[in-house]
Amino acid sequence: MLRVFVEICRYPLGMTGGQIQDEDISASSQWSESTAARFGRLDFDNGDGDGAWCPDIMSELDGVKEYLQVDLRTLHFITLVGTQGRHADGMGNEFAQRYMIKYSRDGSNWVGWHDRKGRQVIEGNRNAYDVVLKDLEPPIIARFVRFMPVTDHSMIVCMRVELYGCEWLDGLVSYSIPDGHQMIYRGLDVYFNDSVYDGASGLGQLTDGTWGLDDFLHSPIYSMSPGYDYVGWSNKSFPKGYVEMIFEFDHVRNFTSMKVHCNNMFSRGVRMFRQATCYFRSGPDWEADPVTLRPTVDRVSQIARFVTVPLGDRTASLIKCRFHFSDLWMLFSEVAFQSGSAVYNTSLTPRDDPTHKVDDSNTRILIGCLVAIIAILLTIIVIILWRQVWQKMLEKASRRMLDDELTAHLAIQTQAFSLNHSSLSSEGGSTSNSTYERIFPLCADYQEPSRLIRKLPEFAQSTEHLGSCTSSRALAVGASDSAPHYAEADIISLQESSDSSTYSITAVNMNLFAGTDSSMKEFPRHKLTFKEKLGEGQFGEVHLCEAEGMQDFLDEVLSIEGNNESPLLVAVKTLREDANKNARNDFLKEIRIMSRLRDPNIVRLLAVCVDTDPLCMITEYMENGDLNQFLCILRLKEITLFFFSVYSTLSYSKLIEMAVQIASGMKYLSSLNFVHRDLATRNCLVGKNYTIKIADFGMSRNLYRGDYYRIQGRAILPIRWMSWESILLGKFTMASDVWAFGVTLWEILTLCKEQPYSHLSDEQVIENTGEFFRDQGKQVYLPKPPCCPERVYTDLMLSCWRRNAKQRPSFQEMHTQLMESLV
Structure with a gap:
């Protein structure tokens, strides 16, 4: 079992990519056939903003909530949700300003999500086109998820949604534990209750992916109360000297180990458990022979730690564990199990054939094979994640990008200027959104500081001491009101442009590169096979493609070993046909500059398609992402x-x-x-x-x-x-x-x-x-x-x-x- 980590488990689960089928998306109602539940996919329409789920809110009865429901088929650990409205290229303006979430693991018992401070309503969209992402803190473990718009009926509501997370591999569907206790430490009230427990038979802080700190009075989660991350009990309330917990799983599994994250701050009366005794059950009764562990008592280090309890490859669907006190207090923050599916010869899961029995020797062989298969599958999953996580994580969550976001960051304007100081100072310059900028160290400083220095009044009075070399090109950090919501290199300016919201250094004359061969081969675009869209902006897109015959376009440095006929994966940047003239010129200039960069640690331009629209440049594809x-x-x-x-x-x-x-x-x-x-x-x-x-x-x-x-x-x-x-x-x-x-x-x-x-x-x-x-x-x-x-x-x-x-x-x-x- 790979443990879920909140910071990594953020993959889109399939609303956008289509892995979630139409039959797994349902709704309480719909405005019309064209706004049915199946259209509630984030970015479903590839860019025009049309298509969304719109409930028939006009017919809503008091007490009845409209919802869009997604069935993930299996339990998933969900850490993030994204929502978007419907704008239909300006013809629509429907979105959900606020919404709530309900979830279920079995489709019958529904739980309303709330954050760690008890708030249920999530702030949604403020317009119909932007994607709004919201972290679920705490995350939820569920198979079914419902999005429920909150509205006063003053406007029509439409939603497109995506869920982010990963599959819940524990198989744990619920646990039962005693209520946590209150500690009074030096006049401070410290509560060790499970504040996010989601039902009488549910899950909570022991499975939220957050581990408590060494000092239980502090929390890794901002602004939470002391002791929040731990569930804890006092020895005084348990006459038998132990706390009993019961864990229920989705089906009979073969358990290798259990890991319990314990606090061990013995200077405050807290220690890890003295003994753990676990019982197993697959049928109506608990098995008589438990597994017992007595961990070594640590009287030196007060660091919180995971304690591993070997479970001896026992099979069960229920586990009951008794944790014995070794001091006044015992605090846990996380419990995880390593297991695989099992074949058990006396008690059957609902999918078992009651006429089929296996003897003990066959059971051991099957269990061994299953464990080996699981290990191989986990290895394959890790390899796939290494290759694909960079292009799967939130790449398609942004809609409103700047015109130049996918055009040349290497672009350098063609306006020429001489290399003497007088011409550099006198020429008017056009601008570029380039990240790579060619400079000449004629003048190292610039006279006018940016607006940021207004935060430092004494700085504005002292800039004359920073250098004697001056330039007429002053820094102007600022842009028009049309500046984009997202930008990766909208970084700096030496002169403000009259027709752009970005700033950059005046361009270098392209003749400076005349000593380098600038020819770039035209690649037959019919030999490009689309695989996946990696990103997009207002005037461009980047695609992952297979290129047939690309070996003929590679020099000796980039030549790929193996079959020359095998297609090569490449990244293809395209310029949309409706791009403006400036974007088109920048695109061609980027090609010219990139064709001259020759270094093993700089991404190479391989070929171009510029004979007809859309213009394309083909670059190396780095399969492991950023x-x-x-x-x-x-x-x-x-x-x-x-x-x-x-x-x-x-x-x-x-x-x-x-x-x-x-x-x-x-x-x-x-x-x-x-x-x-x-x-x-x-x-x-x-x-x-x-x-x-x-x-x-x-x-x-x-x-x-x-x-x-x-x-x-x-x-x-x-x-x-x-x-x-x-x-x-x-x-x-x-x-x-x-x-x-x-x-x-x-x-x-x-x-x-x-x-x-x-x-x-x-x-x-x-x-x-x-x-x-x-x-x-x-x-x-x-x-x-x-x-x-x-x-x-x-x-x-x-x-x-x-x-x-x-x-x-x-x-x-x-x-x-x-x-x-x-x-």
């Missing part, structure tokens, strides 16, 4: 291996090898005087054998919306990766990319467990940049990752974050230093 999600999956694997007492396979040297590749790619870009401006693990892609390539497909994903800070509703900045001078001065150089590399290295060595400066709000991050400017020793640095050697942290990471940009190392130096650390 590095951020790849590391999250590795972390899940590491936690899972630790959970089952298997030795870790992920090494520090492997992580450094990833960083070496990123440094190598950035060394190449810096040699061309290119500045990336958005270097982070989310913008690095992972191929076979841990190959890392720097890229920017321009796919603005809701998954990373929290990594960008919107200034006064306008410009969008990845401030947690930006140097202080980039935020305050709008100064982007190779040295600012070095700063971002230090943050990226920190992400890698922490396996992307949390966002940089996660303990600081966005406003506090900006204030921290002011401390770097003032340089009074009050600035806050990212902490040293646990696996990071002191020398790497001090000599490399901290050097990337030096206040003086000239004192930061070059990518050449960092690449050499990282290579030496591997020796």
Whole structure:
């Protein structure tokens, strides 16, 4: 059994992708045949906003709730829901402003969901086109889910929905435990009740995927009361000296072990259990021979921990366990079982044939085979997740993207200007939404700081001391009111455009690349076979395709071993035929620039289709997705291996090898005087054998919306990766990319467990940049990752974050230093 982790278990369950069939979607009523339940799929209509479930609310009777119901066929752990309205290209304006959720595991007993503070109503949509995602805290375990719009009947309600989570592999459908007790600790009331228990025979905090901290007075969940994460009991209330719990499962299973997360803060009278005794039942009576474990008492460490209780491959559908006290209090926060389906020769599940019996020897053989099959299937699942999770997680949750979101982030405008300082200062410039920007270090500073410095009045009075080189191109962080809701590299500006909501450095003359062969082969578009849409925006889409005969378009470096006739998976970026002229020009310019980038750690452009519309560019497809999600999956694997007492396979040297590749790619870009401006693990892609390539497909994903800070509703900045001078001065150089590399290295060595400066709000991050400017020793640095050697942290990471940009190392130096650390 793979344990569910809330932070990873966020896959779309099939409303959008079609895995959930029409017959599994039902509703209490419908406005018309065209608004039936089957149309309630998020993004079902591929973009025009038509098609949704609309209840017949005008005929609703008092006390009767309208609902859209989804049957997932099996139990699932659901962590997130998404909703959307119906706009029909401006012809409709129906959506649900608020809604509630009910769920059921058997289709008969329904439970109303509420958050950890008891609130049942969920805030929904504010318009008909945006997708609104809501985390379910706590998550739910259910097969059936109902969305119930809350309305005052003043407007027609329509909904399109998606569920996110993963299959519930425990098989646990309910548990029964005694009510938790209240502890009074130094005048503080601490309640250890199961506050999210969902029924007389249900599930709750012991299966919510959240483990309590070492100190039970604190909670990993923000603003919750002391003791919230634990269910606990006092020895004084149990004369027999033990707490009895009963666990019910969906069918007879073969149980290998049970893991119980216990608190062990003995300085406050809390210890893990002294003994666990478990009884098993598959028929009408409990079996006589229990399993017993007496764990070693830990009188030294007060760290909370999982205690494994071996269950000896016993088969049962009910387990009763008695946990004996070893101190005044006993606190549990999570219980999980490792099991598989079983064949049992005396008591039958509802699917068993009553005429078919198997003897004990055959039972053992079958159980062994089933366990082996389950192990193989789990291995296959992990491999599939590594390959596909990046393209399955929330990629299709965003509808309202900017015109240039899927056009060239590598685009450089064709307006020419000379390389002397006078022409750079005098020309008017067009703008680009490029992430890679080519710069020339004629002038390192810019006179006018951004609006962010208004938060630091003393800074505005001191900018004249930061440099003597000036430029007429002042930073203007701001945009029109039409700025998009999502942006991945709407990062900075040196001059405001009159016809765009983004800002960028004036373009470099394309003749600067005249020494490089710019020809790019035309690929026969009929040889592209569509597999899946990876992302989309207002003027472009990115598809996963199979390309036949692509070997003829690959040079020796990219040549793929094996059968030359085998189709090759590629990413195809297309420009929609209705794109405006500027978007079309940017698309062609991106092709021209990308065709000249030649480095093993930079994603390569393979071919184009530009003879007819739609325009297409074909790039390498990195099958393991972006590095951020790849590391999250590795972390899940590491936690899972630790959970089952298997030795870790992920090494520090492997992580450094990833960083070496990123440094190598950035060394190449810096040699061309290119500045990336958005270097982070989310913008690095992972191929076979841990190959890392720097890229920017321009796919603005809701998954990373929290990594960008919107200034006064306008410009969008990845401030947690930006140097202080980039935020305050709008100064982007190779040295600012070095700063971002230090943050990226920190992400890698922490396996992307949390966002940089996660303990600081966005406003506090900006204030921290002011401390770097003032340089009074009050600035806050990212902490040293646990696996990071002191020398790497001090000599490399901290050097990337030096206040003086000239004192930061070059990518050449960092690449050499990282290579030496591997020796």
